[in-house]
Amino acid sequence: MLQIPFIRENKEYVLAGLAKRSYKNAEAIIDKVLATDELKRSIQVKLDTTLAESNFLNKEIGSLYKSGEAQKANVLKEKSAQLKVSAKELQEQFNKTEDTLLDLLYTIPNIPNTRVPSGSSEEDNETVFEEGESPSLHKNALPHWELAKKYNLIDFELGNKITGAGFPVYRGKGARLQRALINYFLDKNTAAGYEETQVPHLVNEASGMGTGQLPDKEGQMYHATIDDLYLIPTGEIPLTNIFRDELLKEEMFPICLTGYTPCFRREAGSYGAHVRGLNRLHQFDKVEIVRIEHPEKSSEALEGMVDHVKEILKELNLPYRVVNLCGGDLGFTACLTYDFEVFSAAQDRWLEVSSVSNFETFQANRLKLRYKNKEGKSQLAHTLNGSSLALPRVLAAILENNQTEDGIKIPEILRSYTGFDYIR
Known part of the structure; x- marks a missing residue:
C-alpha cells in the first residue's frame, strides 16, 4: 500500500x-x-x-x-x-x-521501478537473460501428460474423481520425483542461508490483506467461510506475515526464510494444450524464498535471488530464460518482477516456473512491518519473495526434455534424492 x-x-x-x-x-x-x-x-x-x-x-x-x-x-x-x-x-x-x-x-497498485519496461501485456515483457539449449527429442516424443500415463507417474483422471479437475494424484516414481524436487529445492535454499520454516496452509483475512492477496485476488482464493480462513495460493503469505506488526532491529537484516507448501488457486478454467496436464492446476506444490531487507539492500538482494534461481535451473539442466515484466503484466503488489521460464521441448513452448519480486515498502506498509534505524527512528522495511521453485511445470519440463526411446532420464543432481536414474 x-x-x-x-x-x-x-x-x-x-x-x-x-x-x-x-x-x-x-x-x-x-x-x-x-x-x-x-x-x-x-x-x-x-x-x-x-x-x-x-x-x-x-x-x-x-x-x-x-x-x-x-x-x-x-x-x-x-x-x-x-x-x-x-x-x-x-x-x-x-x-x-x-x-x-x-x-x-x-485499490492502488505499487509504483513500478524505473527498470520496468512499458507495455500492456506479456507480449511487451523484456527477455534479459537466456541459457541452455533445447534438446532434440526422438520422433515419438510425447507431452508430459502422455508420459505420465505411459509410466504411471501422475493420474489426472483419478484426481478428477476424488476432487475435480486440477487436482492430480502423483504415484510411484512420479511421487518420488515430486518429493525429490521439494527436498532438493529446500536443501539448495538452506545452503544459501535461508532458514527452513513450516507454516500453516490456511491464513486469516489480516494475513491476506497484509501481503496484498486480499482484496485484490479474493475471487482466486479458496475461502473456508465458517471459520473465515483462506487456503494459501502461495507460501509468501504465511512466511511474510510472520513479521506483521513487528518492529525489528536494524542488525536483524537480512531475514531469509524458505518453506515448502501446497498452494491452492481458484483460477478460471479454460481448455487447450496450454493448460493441459501440469500446465495449470488448482492445487500444486511450491518452495518459496522470502527476504525482509534493509531498504538500501533490497535491490542487491533481488539480484542475488535471481542468481540463486538461475543456479537451480542450471543444475537441473533445463533451458531457461529470465523475463523482466512490463508495467501492464506486473503483479499488483510488486514494483519489479523477474519471471523464469523453462523451455518445454515436447510442447515447443516456454513455461513459467518462478517469479522473483521486490515489493519495496508496499507490503511492509500494509503489514506495519518496521525497523528502528541507528538514529532510533522507525522506518518501513522492504519485502521480497520468489518461487524456488514451483513444481508442476518444472516437473513437466524434466519429463519432456529428458525422455528417450528407452525411458526418462533423471537429472544427475536429483538422483541421490530419487534413488533411481531412469523412469522406465
Missing part, C-alpha cells in the same frame, strides 16, 4: 507509474485519495480541539465543586456534555473517513 505522504509529495511520479501499468482513472482516484486525506486531517483537528476543551472544562468543574461553586459547575457540566456528544460524532466521522481512505488505498 502506498503511503499518503508519498502520494502527496510525489503526485506526478505516482501518476506516471500508474500510467505505466495502464491503471484506469488514476488521476481521479489519486485526487479522491488526497481529498479524503485532507478531510480526515481536518476532522482530526476538530476532534483534538474538542477533546482538549472537554478536558479543560472537566478540570474547571472539579475546581468549582471543591470551592463550593456548584451552580457554576453545573453550567459547565452541560457544556461538557455537549462537547462529549460532539466528540463522539467527530470520532465516528473520523473512523468512517479513515475506512474510506483505506479502501481507496487498497
Whole structure:
C-alpha cells in the first residue's frame, strides 16, 4: 500500500507509474485519495480541539465543586456534555473517513521501478537473460501428460474423481520425483542461508490483506467461510506475515526464510494444450524464498535471488530464460518482477516456473512491518519473495526434455534424492 505522504509529495511520479501499468482513472482516484486525506486531517483537528476543551472544562468543574461553586459547575457540566456528544460524532466521522481512505488505498497498485519496461501485456515483457539449449527429442516424443500415463507417474483422471479437475494424484516414481524436487529445492535454499520454516496452509483475512492477496485476488482464493480462513495460493503469505506488526532491529537484516507448501488457486478454467496436464492446476506444490531487507539492500538482494534461481535451473539442466515484466503484466503488489521460464521441448513452448519480486515498502506498509534505524527512528522495511521453485511445470519440463526411446532420464543432481536414474 502506498503511503499518503508519498502520494502527496510525489503526485506526478505516482501518476506516471500508474500510467505505466495502464491503471484506469488514476488521476481521479489519486485526487479522491488526497481529498479524503485532507478531510480526515481536518476532522482530526476538530476532534483534538474538542477533546482538549472537554478536558479543560472537566478540570474547571472539579475546581468549582471543591470551592463550593456548584451552580457554576453545573453550567459547565452541560457544556461538557455537549462537547462529549460532539466528540463522539467527530470520532465516528473520523473512523468512517479513515475506512474510506483505506479502501481507496487498497485499490492502488505499487509504483513500478524505473527498470520496468512499458507495455500492456506479456507480449511487451523484456527477455534479459537466456541459457541452455533445447534438446532434440526422438520422433515419438510425447507431452508430459502422455508420459505420465505411459509410466504411471501422475493420474489426472483419478484426481478428477476424488476432487475435480486440477487436482492430480502423483504415484510411484512420479511421487518420488515430486518429493525429490521439494527436498532438493529446500536443501539448495538452506545452503544459501535461508532458514527452513513450516507454516500453516490456511491464513486469516489480516494475513491476506497484509501481503496484498486480499482484496485484490479474493475471487482466486479458496475461502473456508465458517471459520473465515483462506487456503494459501502461495507460501509468501504465511512466511511474510510472520513479521506483521513487528518492529525489528536494524542488525536483524537480512531475514531469509524458505518453506515448502501446497498452494491452492481458484483460477478460471479454460481448455487447450496450454493448460493441459501440469500446465495449470488448482492445487500444486511450491518452495518459496522470502527476504525482509534493509531498504538500501533490497535491490542487491533481488539480484542475488535471481542468481540463486538461475543456479537451480542450471543444475537441473533445463533451458531457461529470465523475463523482466512490463508495467501492464506486473503483479499488483510488486514494483519489479523477474519471471523464469523453462523451455518445454515436447510442447515447443516456454513455461513459467518462478517469479522473483521486490515489493519495496508496499507490503511492509500494509503489514506495519518496521525497523528502528541507528538514529532510533522507525522506518518501513522492504519485502521480497520468489518461487524456488514451483513444481508442476518444472516437473513437466524434466519429463519432456529428458525422455528417450528407452525411458526418462533423471537429472544427475536429483538422483541421490530419487534413488533411481531412469523412469522406465
